[in-house]
Amino acid sequence: xxxxxxxxxxxxxxxxxxxxxxQLGEDAKFLAGGHSLxxxxxxxxxxxxxxIDVGRITELSYIRDEGTYLAIGxxxxxxxxxxxxxxxxxxxxxxHAAGQVGDPQIRHRGTIxxxxxxxxxxxxxxxxxxxxxxxxxxxxxxGARSVPVGEFFKSIFETALQPGELLTEIQVPKxxxxxxxxxxxxxxxxxxxxxxxxxxxxxxxxxxxxTPRGTPDGEESVSGVxxxxxxxxxTPRGTPDGEESVSGVxxxxxxxxxxxxxxxxxxxxxxxxxxxxxxxxxAALAAEGTSPGSDLHASAAFRAHLARVLVRRAxxxxxxx
Amino acid sequence: xxxxxxAVNGKEITADVEDRTLLVxxxxxxxxxxxxxIGCETTSCGxxxxxLDGESVKSCxxxxxxxxxxQVTTLEGLAGPDGSMSPxxxxxxxxxxxxxxxxxxxxxxxxxSLLAENPQPTEAEVRAGxxxxxxxxxxxxxxxxxxxxxxxxxxx
Numbered sequence: 001x002x003x004x005x006x007x008x009x010x011x012x013x014x015x016x017x018x019x020x021x022x023q024l025g026e027d028a029k030f031l032a033g034g035h036s037l038x039x040x041x042x043x044x045x046x047x048x049x050x051x052i053d054v055g056r057i058t059e060l061s062y063i064r065d066e067g068t069y070l071a072i073g074x075x076x077x078x079x080x081x082x083x084x085x086x087x088x089x090x091x092x093x094x095x096h097a098a099g100q101v102g103d104p105q106i107r108h109r110g111t112i113x114x115x116x117x118x119x120x121x122x123x124x125x126x127x128x129x130x131x132x133x134x135x136x137x138x139x140x141x142x143g144a145r146s147v148p149v150g151e152f153f154k155s156i157f158e159t160a161l162q163p164g165e166l167l168t169e170i171q172v173p174k175x176x177x178x179x180x181x182x183x184x185x186x187x188x189x190x191x192x193x194x195x196x197x198x199x200x201x202x203x204x205x206x207x208x209x210x211t212p213r214g215t216p217d218g219e220e221s222v223s224g225v226x227x228x229x230x231x232x233x234x235t236p237r238g239t240p241d242g243e244e245s246v247s248g249v250x251x252x253x254x255x256x257x258x259x260x261x262x263x264x265x266x267x268x269x270x271x272x273x274x275x276x277x278x279x280x281x282x283a284a285l286a287a288e289g290t291s292p293g294s295d296l297h298a299s300a301a302f303r304a305h306l307a308r309v310l311v312r313r314a315x316x317x318x319x320x321x
Numbered sequence: 322x323x324x325x326x327x328a329v330n331g332k333e334i335t336a337d338v339e340d341r342t343l344l345v346x347x348x349x350x351x352x353x354x355x356x357x358x359i360g361c362e363t364t365s366c367g368x369x370x371x372x373l374d375g376e377s378v379k380s381c382x383x384x385x386x387x388x389x390x391x392q393v394t395t396l397e398g399l400a401g402p403d404g405s406m407s408p409x410x411x412x413x414x415x416x417x418x419x420x421x422x423x424x425x426x427x428x429x430x431x432x433x434s435l436l437a438e439n440p441q442p443t444e445a446e447v448r449a450g451x452x453x454x455x456x457x458x459x460x461x462x463x464x465x466x467x468x469x470x471x472x473x474x475x476x477x
């Protein structure tokens with residue numbers, strides 16, 4: 001299988017990539033690692049006239065500590081994310097999940113920005129970044145803007161990126177308790193897409209991770225729209241400790257993979273935890289408000305079941321770490 | 322059409338190819354190196370695994386143009402100039418790490434990359450490291466044995 005014909009262009013800087021995109025128009029696409037786009041082009045699901053290879057823009061490959069958050073260049077490969085000592089300490093959920101994407105060969109090519117921009121609802125990292133309240137920095141002809149993760153994913157393969165815009169950086173706030181995480185993925189084979197997956201980050205004490213500020217255009221994200229559910233946990237500390245309740249579930253961020261057209265927050269579960277519900281009761285609400293599809297791998301009902309089971313396991317694991 | 326120049330097993334191969342040419346086709350049809358097999362063509366089976374700048378990749382999902390100016394190593398590039406096998410090749414031979422042999426070049430390259438990153442892997446790490454390669458004869462046991470043998474030979 002080979003893709004339909006296209007014309008290849010190689011950009012060596014962000015500015016060059018943007019000017020190529022402006023010149024080539026809407027049927028051009030950026031090519032990063034190519035591990036989402038090329039398979040789709042082989043199947044003719046994507047038929048761009050031009051590819052702008054941004055894979056060699058080394059200025060977009062980095063992981064930096066910016067104090068309250070970590071800045072990850074969009075072209076940082078999964079292999080680099082999963083082997084980063086900085087991420088292993090500061091955001092182990094992301095480091096671990098990047099190591100679960102595909103297989104070693106795929107992780108040597110695939111990039112975090114490519115995965116986010118591609119926006120497959122079955123993809124791991126968009127949901128992980130949703131649980132972590134990430135912010136995406138986007139560059140376009142008119143400069144840079146920042147979009148909080150809750151506003152970025154519009155539908156399957158559809159994001160806030162406009163034609164000609166390039167995702168350049170992912171900003172991940174440092175979780176208050178980095179170790180209170182879990183990542184659960186149900187697949188038939190290791191390299192398959194998740195039939196359902198769950199990413200959990202707890203913030204003991206109810207401190208919800210903050211979206212980083214001071215992004216290039218100075219346009220602040222509107223807090224409160226970060227999560228589709230919008231449930232802001234605010235149970236006071238010291239709730240009588242139900243034997244099953246996990247300490248710190250006040251600030252639970254629970255994100256679901258492949259339970260709708262975009263990654264989703266399990267907002268009913270989060271709200272239940274915030275009002276002191278035991279883990280088992282909260283997890284039973286994991287599929288509320290979701291719209292999973294049915295396909296040859298699983299029915300919608302089975303996906304809902306998996307979401308409930310995986311959320312329970314994830315909350316138990318995250319609370320026990 | 323574009324001009325592509327790839328250092329394959331240390332030898333510069335330059336050709337004008339269609340922009341959509343995949344690296345695996347460049348290796349097989351242009352460089353005339355046919356050890357790299359085409360299996361699924363969907364980034365699943367790992368039969369086409371080669372090293373790009375020393376790291377394992379599936380050459381069915383890399384454009385030849387993406388490898389332009391870079392180093393590629395195929396199975397043909399592992400043996401020494403006198404034909405002596407690499408440690409991973411030798412371990413496959415000694416441990417009978419193959420049945421029909423179709424997946425073998427991909428496994429040898431994936432293990433070569435794995436051991437470069439993690440010279441002394443546990444068995445679990447070898448199995449996780451080979452998630453991207455499928456052996457349809459299901460001969461995994463001896464493949465894993467061969468990987469561990471190659472690691473232990475290198476340690477001596």
